[in-house]
Amino acid sequence: MNDRRITPANARVALDGYADAGQAVVSPVASSVCVPVADLRSGPDGARDRQLLHGETFDVLEVQDGYAFGIAARDGYVGYVAQSDLGPAVDATHIISVRATHLYPTDDFKSEAVTSLPFGSRIRVIDERRKYMEVEGGLFVPKPHIRPLGRPFSDPVTIAQLLFGTPYLWGGNTSFGIDCSGLVQAGLLASGVSCPGDSDMQARLGADARDGYRRGDLIFWDGHVAMCVDEDVLIHANAYHMAVTYEPIVKAIARIKAQGDGDVTAHRRL
Template identity: 75%
Template sequence: MSDHRLTPANARVALSGHALNGQAEVTPMRYTISLPVADLRASPGGARDRQLLWGEGFDVLELRDGWAFGIAARDGYVGYVEEADLERERTPTHTISARATHLYPRDDFKTEAVTSLAFGSRIKVVDERRKFVEIEGGLFVPKAHVRPIGRPFSDPVTIAQIFFGTPYLWGGNSAFGIDCSGTVQAGLLACGVMCPGDSDMQMSLGSEATGGYRRGDLLFWKGHVAMCVDAEVLIHANAHHMAVAYEPIERAITRIEAQGDGPVAAHRRV
């Protein structure tokens, strides 16, 4: 049975070259997420699989009954977003590099913010002021909170640590709520390392680790992933703390097995 998360086809349409049962083959049209956070769902109105952030690309294969079926540009994850959450493509130039920031109507932090954006959101900068950048659409972002897209970070653990204390949210991908695989993906993507969206997919990353725990190593359980901060401590979004939290590695291993989720299934080095 095909995995809906990776299969760019539904009952009616398929990405060119991926038709399975006589679907119409289509060429995708690139759109951009126009909300701070948009849910990516398994079916129209169905359960949330993941989330997409402001400015991220979404390659639409079909628009139907208020829903867009397509492919997330960042990792190839397939699903549905509400058509109202999309706008025509804007080519981003910068990414939000702080845990979260605000969009302002003027280049003045005393004005009332219009909305908030999370780390990893993508923006198109059209002008620079002394302390702000202006983005397409006439809104302003603090200059200290943006980074050119062509300048990836170097340490995924440092990025994961940005999310420390963020509330746990199943399927979440933002500073407003995130889960274990979302935390790992945010860290790796920010450093230019391709990374899928769910922990079972992420288990194929890197190679089997040997020689103890190192910074950046990934530990996997059934349905869960954590990132090693050093040889003794890991960081992970988890439902036990209901947040992104630090935890001693051996304590986490014991606790997770005791709660019925089994031993460590894999130890990978990316």
């Protein structure tokens, strides 16, 4: 059975190679997220599966009743995004490299910020000032808050630690709210490592590890994932604390089992 989350087809349209009888074969049309955060839903009236960040590419296969059906370019996740959350494709040059930033109408921190963007958002820089960069749309972002797309981070755990304290949000992918797989994906993508969106998909990353825990290892339970900070401590977004928190590995394993969520199902090393 095809996995809906990564199958670019619905009842009406499909990407070439995925069409069944009655489905029109269509070509994707690139767009970019034009709001700080857009929900990627299972259907026009469906639940939030994941979130897309400002400037990320969404390849549209169909627009109907105010929703665009398509594919998230970052990981191939398929779903529906409100049409109003999308705009023309933007050739981004930088990402927001801090927990969050503000965009200003002038290159002056005393001016009233127009909007806020979370870590990982993509922007296109068009001009440089002394302390700010002008981005497409005529707004300004502080220079220390951005990083060229061609310079990935070197350590996914550092990114997870940057997001320490972020509120837990089911299906969340941002520093405004994030879940367990969103945290892992944020760290890996920022470090130039391909990573799917959900924990069951992420459990296929890397190889089985059997010789103790190391920084960057992933620990899985049924429906949950955590990242090792070192041999004794993990970091994860979890509903128990409703935030991104540190926990001793042994304590977390015991607590999760005691609350009825079972034993560790996988220990993977990238």
